[in-house]
Amino acid sequence: MELKPYEIIKKIYYASVLANTVFKAPRTAWWLLKASSAFMYEKETLFNRSNRFGFQKIGSSFWTPEELDAYRHDSLATSRVYGRLLKAAENKTPVVWLDWPVPIEIVKGFDVAAYVPESFMIAANIVGTDGHVACLEAVERAGIADDICAMDRITIGAWLTKQIPPPAAIIAVAHPCDAGRTTNQILEYMTGAPAFTINTSYTKNDEDVMLYSKNLFEAIEFLEDILKMKFNWQKFEEMVHILNKHNYYLNEITAMNQNIPSPGLAYSLQAAWLSKIPCAGDPDIMENARKIYEIAKKSIQNPEHRHRKEKFRIIVADMPIVFTELFKWIENSFGGVVVSDYIGDAIYPEIDTSSRESMMMGVARDRLYAGMIKQAHGKASETIDDLERQISQFSADCVIFNGHQGCRHNRALSRMVKDVCARHKIPSLMMEADIFDKRVMSEEKLKKELTDFFRENGFA
Amino acid sequence: MPILEEFRKVILNPSEFLSPGKSIGYMCNYVPEELIHAAGFTPVRLNAVESEGTSRGDMYFSTGNCSFPRRVLDKGLSGAYGFLDGIVFMNGCDHNRRLYDNWNYAQIQTPWTYLLFVPHSKTDASLNQYINELQKLINHIESIYKLKLSEQKIRDSIKLYQRKRNLLRNVSSFRGIKLSGTDFLMVMIATTVLPPDIACEKLDELIVELKNAPQIEKNLRVLVTGNCVEEIEHFEIIENIGANIVYDNICLGSRYFDRDISMEEEPVIALAEGYLRSPSCPRIMNDTEKRIELIKEAVKKYQVDAVIIEKLEFCSMMTGEGWIMSQEFRKEETPFLLLTRELYGGGKSQIRTRIQAFYEKVKNLK
Amino acid sequence: MIFCGIDIGSNTSKAVLLKNNHIISTALISGISNPSASAEKVFSAVLEKRDLKRHDISCVCATGYGRYEIIIADINKSEISCHGAGAFFSNSTIRTIIDIGGQDCKIICVDERGFVDDFVMNDKCAAGTGRSLEIMAQTLGLSVSELGYIAMKSSKSLPVSNKCSIFMELDVMQHLLNGEKTAQIARGITITTARRIAQLAGKLELRNNICISGGVSKNPAVCRDIQDILKLKLTKLNHDPQLMGAIGAAIFARNKEIVS
Numbered sequence A: 001m002e003l004k005p006y007e008i009i010k011k012i013y014y015a016s017v018l019a020n021t022v023f024k025a026p027r028t029a030w031w032l033l034k035a036s037s038a039f040m041y042e043k044e045t046l047f048n049r050s051n052r053f054g055f056q057k058i059g060s061s062f063w064t065p066e067e068l069d070a071y072r073h074d075s076l077a078t079s080r081v082y083g084r085l086l087k088a089a090e091n092k093t094p095v096v097w098l099d100w101p102v103p104i105e106i107v108k109g110f111d112v113a114a115y116v117p118e119s120f121m122i123a124a125n126i127v128g129t130d131g132h133v134a135c136l137e138a139v140e141r142a143g144i145a146d147d148i149c150a151m152d153r154i155t156i157g158a159w160l161t162k163q164i165p166p167p168a169a170i171i172a173v174a175h176p177c178d179a180g181r182t183t184n185q186i187l188e189y190m191t192g193a194p195a196f197t198i199n200t201s202y203t204k205n206d207e208d209v210m211l212y213s214k215n216l217f218e219a220i221e222f223l224e225d226i227l228k229m230k231f232n233w234q235k236f237e238e239m240v241h242i243l244n245k246h247n248y249y250l251n252e253i254t255a256m257n258q259n260i261p262s263p264g265l266a267y268s269l270q271a272a273w274l275s276k277i278p279c280a281g282d283p284d285i286m287e288n289a290r291k292i293y294e295i296a297k298k299s300i301q302n303p304e305h306r307h308r309k310e311k312f313r314i315i316v317a318d319m320p321i322v323f324t325e326l327f328k329w330i331e332n333s334f335g336g337v338v339v340s341d342y343i344g345d346a347i348y349p350e351i352d353t354s355s356r357e358s359m360m361m362g363v364a365r366d367r368l369y370a371g372m373i374k375q376a377h378g379k380a381s382e383t384i385d386d387l388e389r390q391i392s393q394f395s396a397d398c399v400i401f402n403g404h405q406g407c408r409h410n411r412a413l414s415r416m417v418k419d420v421c422a423r424h425k426i427p428s429l430m431m432e433a434d435i436f437d438k439r440v441m442s443e444e445k446l447k448k449e450l451t452d453f454f455r456e457n458g459f460a
Numbered sequence B: 001m002p003i004l005e006e007f008r009k010v011i012l013n014p015s016e017f018l019s020p021g022k023s024i025g026y027m028c029n030y031v032p033e034e035l036i037h038a039a040g041f042t043p044v045r046l047n048a049v050e051s052e053g054t055s056r057g058d059m060y061f062s063t064g065n066c067s068f069p070r071r072v073l074d075k076g077l078s079g080a081y082g083f084l085d086g087i088v089f090m091n092g093c094d095h096n097r098r099l100y101d102n103w104n105y106a107q108i109q110t111p112w113t114y115l116l117f118v119p120h121s122k123t124d125a126s127l128n129q130y131i132n133e134l135q136k137l138i139n140h141i142e143s144i145y146k147l148k149l150s151e152q153k154i155r156d157s158i159k160l161y162q163r164k165r166n167l168l169r170n171v172s173s174f175r176g177i178k179l180s181g182t183d184f185l186m187v188m189i190a191t192t193v194l195p196p197d198i199a200c201e202k203l204d205e206l207i208v209e210l211k212n213a214p215q216i217e218k219n220l221r222v223l224v225t226g227n228c229v230e231e232i233e234h235f236e237i238i239e240n241i242g243a244n245i246v247y248d249n250i251c252l253g254s255r256y257f258d259r260d261i262s263m264e265e266e267p268v269i270a271l272a273e274g275y276l277r278s279p280s281c282p283r284i285m286n287d288t289e290k291r292i293e294l295i296k297e298a299v300k301k302y303q304v305d306a307v308i309i310e311k312l313e314f315c316s317m318m319t320g321e322g323w324i325m326s327q328e329f330r331k332e333e334t335p336f337l338l339l340t341r342e343l344y345g346g347g348k349s350q351i352r353t354r355i356q357a358f359y360e361k362v363k364n365l366k
Numbered sequence C: 001m002i003f004c005g006i007d008i009g010s011n012t013s014k015a016v017l018l019k020n021n022h023i024i025s026t027a028l029i030s031g032i033s034n035p036s037a038s039a040e041k042v043f044s045a046v047l048e049k050r051d052l053k054r055h056d057i058s059c060v061c062a063t064g065y066g067r068y069e070i071i072i073a074d075i076n077k078s079e080i081s082c083h084g085a086g087a088f089f090s091n092s093t094i095r096t097i098i099d100i101g102g103q104d105c106k107i108i109c110v111d112e113r114g115f116v117d118d119f120v121m122n123d124k125c126a127a128g129t130g131r132s133l134e135i136m137a138q139t140l141g142l143s144v145s146e147l148g149y150i151a152m153k154s155s156k157s158l159p160v161s162n163k164c165s166i167f168m169e170l171d172v173m174q175h176l177l178n179g180e181k182t183a184q185i186a187r188g189i190t191i192t193t194a195r196r197i198a199q200l201a202g203k204l205e206l207r208n209n210i211c212i213s214g215g216v217s218k219n220p221a222v223c224r225d226i227q228d229i230l231k232l233k234l235t236k237l238n239h240d241p242q243l244m245g246a247i248g249a250a251i252f253a254r255n256k257e258i259v260s
Helices: A007-022 A026-040 A052-057 A065-091 A117-126 A131-141 A150-160 A178-191 A206-227 A233-257 A266-279 A283-301 A326-334 A356-368 A380-393 A414-423 A443-456 B002-012 B033-038 B067-077 B094-105 B124-145 B151-172 B181-191 B196-212 B232-240 B267-277 B288-301 B316-332 B348-365 C035-049 C079-090 C130-140 C144-153 C165-177 C182-201 C220-230 C241-259
Strands: A095-098 A113-115 A169-173 A195-198 A312-317 A336-341 A398-402 A428-431 B023-026 B042-045 B086-090 B113-116 B220-226 B243-249 B306-312 B336-341 C002-008 C012-019 C022-030 C057-064 C096-100 C105-110 C116-121 C210-213
Touching (some): A007 A026, A007 A065, A026 A065, A065 A266, A117 A131, A117 A150, A131 A150, A131 C182, A169 A178, A178 B288, A178 B316, A206 A356, A206 B124, A233 A336, A233 A356, A266 A283, A266 A326, A326 A336, A326 A443, A398 A414, A398 A443, A414 A428, A414 B094, B002 B196, B023 B033, B033 B042, B033 B124, B033 B151, B067 B094, B113 B124, B124 B267, B151 B181, B181 B232, B220 B232, B220 B316, B220 B348, B232 B348, B243 B288, B288 B316, B306 B348, B316 B336, B348 C079, B348 C116, C002 C079, C022 C241, C057 C079, C057 C241, C079 C096, C079 C105, C079 C116, C079 C210, C096 C182, C096 C241, C105 C182, C116 C182, C130 C144, C130 C165, C130 C182, C182 C220, C210 C241
Parallel strands (some): A095 A169, A169 A195, A312 A336, A312 A398, B086 B113, B220 B243, B220 B306, B306 B336, C002 C057, C096 C210
Antiparallel strands (some): C002 C012, C012 C022, C096 C105, C105 C116
């Protein structure tokens, strides 16, 4: 598949504008999706090749009209990010790239387009089945070894295939993973842009988070210097207030997911995680979370309204994002409800808004609690304790742990994870698929492994 | 040279040369040995030399992890590091960070372990952070052994280690003339295990012997770069096909000895500056350009014909670094070979083919 | 003077005799595990064809994975240099050689003298080599040549993992279980093999003209997919592409004799 310059971000922009328009009439949209599901859902065909993943991203016809109405806000926020990016590409105004664990608020306080190259991976999925593969292949053709995380390789591929405008500056992080670090070094080399590296904290203790937040202040100074602009502290404060509210709803949805039966909104939380990376501080993603929160509340108050009976409860780590409908497929085929996944699970602490310093510490800590970073930073106990907590809090019946090929720290923990599950007397499945590269394990093979696992353990 | 045989014996059985209960393990280059030595212990660099495989290590790690920590863990599980009184691990990379976790989880009988967090850049903020982390390590050692690491003790250790590094620099300068790169690697492995005073004595002896030694056969002049290279057999392949390793840019080489610690400053600050701001390994960000510049300078200084870039399979950091190096060497028209391997991982004939073909290519280009 | 080149590969052993810059005899045998015994056998075979004796040969050069163990060889050269020299001998317009052997694949660039000036070789993983094609063909119940022939017939392909041979095999088995068409699976395999090679090709600059050597060069479907994916046109060699290593070795045997 050959990509035209900016093809992917253009498509994500138009797709999100379209979603925002169509979902204004959520019930009609629901019927439309339902009608097209026969062509779009189960299997890839020539007809649905370029739109199938986009279709899945908007709920694969499984979402209720209420959920579509909520998702409209996510689409709106997403269209803003990509619209601004396209404009910046057109007018050649500055774009700041930032590594996904960097709080985006420190860039959005400037009047520039802020862009998280890693979030491009999701966009690449939406553009079509092979959007991300085209990027991966471009990286392979450039001779870069495939032993780093596919998300990072897609990011590099995006640059190689001219999908993202050149950066005026890059803000990178040194932790939580080697792949991110090495990717930033490659991108800095390829683009020649000035770069600043933040030493992300290895622990969540105050002393380390304080040092991390000092790095964020330094990054702002660095950007002021490069962009010749002043940071807008008032805007920053507004975004932190929105973030607090946003986090409140996400935390509440997570807590409600613990209910038996669960509202089964882990998928929505995952989607919220995806949109929070490039859109944190946007009032619309908060609105999305608020509406999902209302749906969760309603579901708990009226469990009889749930269309499927909950037979068993699952915790999922790193389910391939490229096969996004899998949560719902599991639910429909086996009655298994994904009650929590590593990415969406939200336990964000409230940010103290009394001073700039406390707010900066707050956003720093917030990202340490974001899915993936939450588990990947520091010692193994960060992952293992979190898993133990989730198993207990969500009354899980099984754990599905995906390999995530390029995630080296995670792959070093397989024994510990298995033992945690054994201690809790629940079965676990260790899979070798890749969260971001569909070529590693096919969708069919993945579904077969899941089916076998559920059957062997008496869930199906 | 008879002294080389002594170094070989150290590698085969390090505990014989160490006082019982007086050794603390460490890995890797950003753990200041001086702090361990100042507490009255011999810092012993963990390595996978003489490891028997990865099967025990693989019970904890996955096969998608680097062969180095898998082998070191395997060695630990075999009891080969039973003589250590404690270990200071560090967050060198994701694999090695998890070596600390798996070492503890596997309940290897080491009295204590510690994970030192080292920042990933050379900025002032990072330096302060590193000083802070070193202070935490000092507090940890002091509380375990109920002792005080006085400034004077640390200074004495700095002096001794500076002498060792200077001696290693001296020995290194004989590479390609009177000493093979393979033998130098052996010296490096042995001297990062031996008590520093004994290491210095032996290095003194080696220098005397080298002065009287005959010249080695002239061959292609090769520089080896990468991160974790400790297999003597691998260096033998590189040299036996027709090359001399005249310089290196690896952790068990110039990155270890090309480091000066100031005697003027407050010792912990001096250590932090010396360790963080000396030639870095790819874990340090925003420093790639300098690292490559350093290699380019060495290529000129040591009249290097070709560069071998060593990468261990699954090493994310060398993926980026190796690729950037390749681009730069191509621009400079410096012949290079990017070699991916597993530590003691076999595939000898394929590696030999690549190296031989590479030398044939370099000769064709001359 | 007659010069001999012997190429001990992982699946087959080849020998070539060179006289006055002409190939006067060739031999190819398969299925012997010991490199030394293979060399003896293929050497005898190539001599026998022209009724020659060992002492008629001025210099023997060995190449291939078993080159170090061959007692009858006077010198040895890497198979990379030999494939480069062999292909250049066969067609002097060649500048890039894609060699897909039993256990490895390499891409070799040669200069206007036929000397290697750049190359890349796959890592230890077998995916994209002749061996992996053999495993996949076996899984489908076909021979390698049948796999190539069947894949040629299909314009559609099914996804097959490019990660490693084990993953590839699992995908092929899964497709079989699902009752998919063999031709589409076979095409998936050849496309994945070509993709692996394209991945390798990214590490250096391919120069025209380009040819394929090694056993897999006889697989038409892989050749077609390589051309499609890498967007290039392959140039034909004037000799059996499987003999390039041995031809190159014979050239080095001749060069050695000339130099000394």
